[in-house]
Amino acid sequence: MSTSSRRSRVLIVSDHPDRLEQTHQALLHSFPHLHTATTSCGRLLTAEQAPPPPEMRGFTPPNLVLLDFSNQAMASTPSATSILEKIRGLPAMRHIPILVLHPNPLPTDIHTSYQLGANALIPRPIHFNSLVNTLRIMGEYWLETVILPKAAGRGAV
Amino acid sequence: MNEHQKQSEMELEEISVLLIEDSEPDFFIIKKVLSKVKGTRYRIEWVDNFDAAVQAVRKGSFDVVLTDYQLPDGSGLDIIRQAAETNHHLPLIMLTGHQDPHIDNASMDMGADDFLPKEELTPSLLSRTIRHSIFRKKAEQELRESEDRNRELAEFSSAVLHNIGNVLNSVNVSSGRINRTLKESKINSLTKTRELLETNQDNPTFFTEDPKGKMLPRFLMRLADILQSEHNQNLVETEKIRKNLELMKEVIKTQQTHAKHGMELEDLDLREVISDALNVNMAALMRNRIEVQTLYHNDIRVQAQKVKLTHILINLFKNSIEAMNEVPEGSRILTLELTQNKHHQPVVMIRDRGHGIDPANVNKIFDHGFTTKQRGHGFGLNYCYKAMKEIGGTISAQSDGIGKGTAFMLTFPYGSLFDGQSNGFSS
Structure with missing residues (x-):
């Protein structure tokens, strides 16, 4: 197995802490050396603000983003599309590949995701084992086959 | 045990005494009284003022302290208070010339173990008092240690309960969710569909003409999705329950092996x-x-x-x-x-x-x-x-x-x- 996944930093964003934990563990299952950052509720905190909030001081911008969203998001959380828009609007993050995981994408979800600059929309399996499998295939391509852009200076989560 | 006692009697048990006494004649009297005690040799260190007494108590290792009530630069009560603070394992006996119940009580309050009027001193009384106070201090010490052990055990037990409680809470939530999913399950729609199909068994145009029949395939597809998602939710929650029960089992196992410190890294x-x-x-x-x-x-x-x-x-x-x-x-x-x-x-x-x-x-x-x-x-x-x-x-x-x-x-x-x-x- 290639070691290039060791140098990758993946940011996982989800609207649901339970599913976030599942996706996170499923990804680490196949790629234990990844450096990861996760955030539930989809909040985007810009670490560019000075000084950055204490919990963000150790944050280095990722070189791959996984957006794990569903249509049944908790009411108060932003939607996947608004987060996509926000990431694409941040100079430090706009070149970072974004993969969207969606449990049951409708045609409009597929359209808007690519429209807003998602690099791939992946149907998210419900069973953990299938999820591990899907993320392994995803990672073999995005983490070990392609060359990811270098993480820019201080960016945003 | 008996043999051991005999042996130590032959070798003469040694007790070291700190004597705080400002009058030299009294010192000699006490020394003489103690020398008459059979079976025990008393090693006496004598100090005659308050400061020296405090220092001696602080650094010396004595089995027992005898102190006079009146000293030129302080009272025996102060010494007792100081000694009780710095070294509470040390038996303290107050000696005094006056028989005053007030002093007796005060010295006991300060932490003295016993009180002897000087005029009543006899070898047997003094040696018995010394032995008793040493013995009592030792018993007190053991009691305190056993209390500490018990408290530690109680703290540990409460930690175990506390930890199980935390996990139990999560199990409770999961089982509540499963219960709700089952209660609100759409499984009843399937029964109704079955009834509908049964009544229309002989109607060949049911799926093409009947308004209900036309909707049925789409309805069934949607129902399949819903039931699948219900099923998945239940699977997720049962998996959580299983994991949490495992955790509780381990907590209890930990409790049982705590005494042996047998937890593996x-x-x-x-x-x-x-x-x-x-x-x-x-x-x-x-x-x-x-x-x-x-x-x-x-x-x-x-x-x-x-x-x-x-x-x-x-x-x-x-x-x-x-x-x-x-x-x-x-x-x-x-x-x-x-x-x-x-x-x-x-x-x-x-x-x-x-x-x-x-x-x-x-x-x-x-x-x-x-x-x-x-x-x-x-x-x-x-x-x-x-x-x-x-x-x-x-x-x-x-x-x-x-x-x-x-x-x-x-x-x-x-x-x-x-x-x-x-x-x-x-x-």
Whole structure:
């Protein structure tokens, strides 16, 4: 197995802490050396603000983003599309590949995701084992086959 | 035993006495009385003023202290008070010329073990008093030690209950969810569909002409999706219950092996342990709309007891969740950072934006029984402190003050870091 996944930093964003934990563990299952950052509720905190909030001081911008969203998001959380828009609007993050995981994408979800600059929309399996499998295939391509852009200076989560 | 006693009688048991007495004639009298005691040799150190007495008590190792009531530069009561403070294992006997019940009571209050009027001194009385006071001090000491042991056991038991309670809560939530899913299940629609199909068995145009029949295929497809998702939810919750029951089983096993300290160190992936602990608290995290952020800079493995570490994290997460009760919903953030300090020791940082800690209390929060919660017991952090110590690491808290949030830092003694050079470990 290639070691290039060791140098990758993946940011996982989800609207649901339970599913976030599942996706996170499923990804680490196949790629234990990844450096990861996760955030539930989809909040985007810009670490560019000075000084950055204490919990963000150790944050280095990722070189791959996984957006794990569903249509049944908790009411108060932003939607996947608004987060996509926000990431694409941040100079430090706009070149970072974004993969969207969606449990049951409708045609409009597929359209808007690519429209807003998602690099791939992946149907998210419900069973953990299938999820591990899907993320392994995803990672073999995005983490070990392609060359990811270098993480820019201080960016945003 | 008997033989041992005989032997020690032949060799003469030696008792060292500190005698605090300002009058030389009295010193000689007491010395003479003590020399007449059969079977015991008294080694006497004599001091005749207050300061020397205090110093002697502080540094000397005596079996017993005899002190006069009146001294030129202070009273025997003060010496007794001082001695009781610095060395409470030391038996103290007050000697006095006057028979005054007031002095008797006062000296006992100050911590003296006995009281003897000088005019009544006889070898047998004095030696018996000395022996009794030594014996009583020893018994007191043993009692205190056994109380300490019992308290430790009680603290441990309450920690076990506390930990099981935490996990049980999560089991309760999961079973409640399963129950609700089952109660609200759409499975009844299938029964109704069956009835509909039965009544239209002989109608060949039911699926093409009948308005209900035309809708049926789409309805069934949708029903299949719903039932599948119900099923999946139940699977997820039962899996959580199974994991939590496993955890409780381990807690109880830990309790049983506690006496032997027989818990095995395991090579643990900190991220996995954090994930387990997060899952136990997941219901509360979601109910309180808390955003969880993790920053994992390395995959760090540590040597620790899995159950202990899981419970440390469960307790800390629970505290953070409760600390953010009064924070507005949009700003409840729990951040977990996995990193290393400059000595390459693995560090877990747990930050919340909750009510923080009063700087005056930062050092007290790990004490047993200390709590700022209205319904708290003060077990949680004390358990964390002790368990972390047993693992060989440390726990510390930082807070910029009330309302500024709290950061807990767990530092582990050693770990292994898998960097680019190390081989394997991926599956």
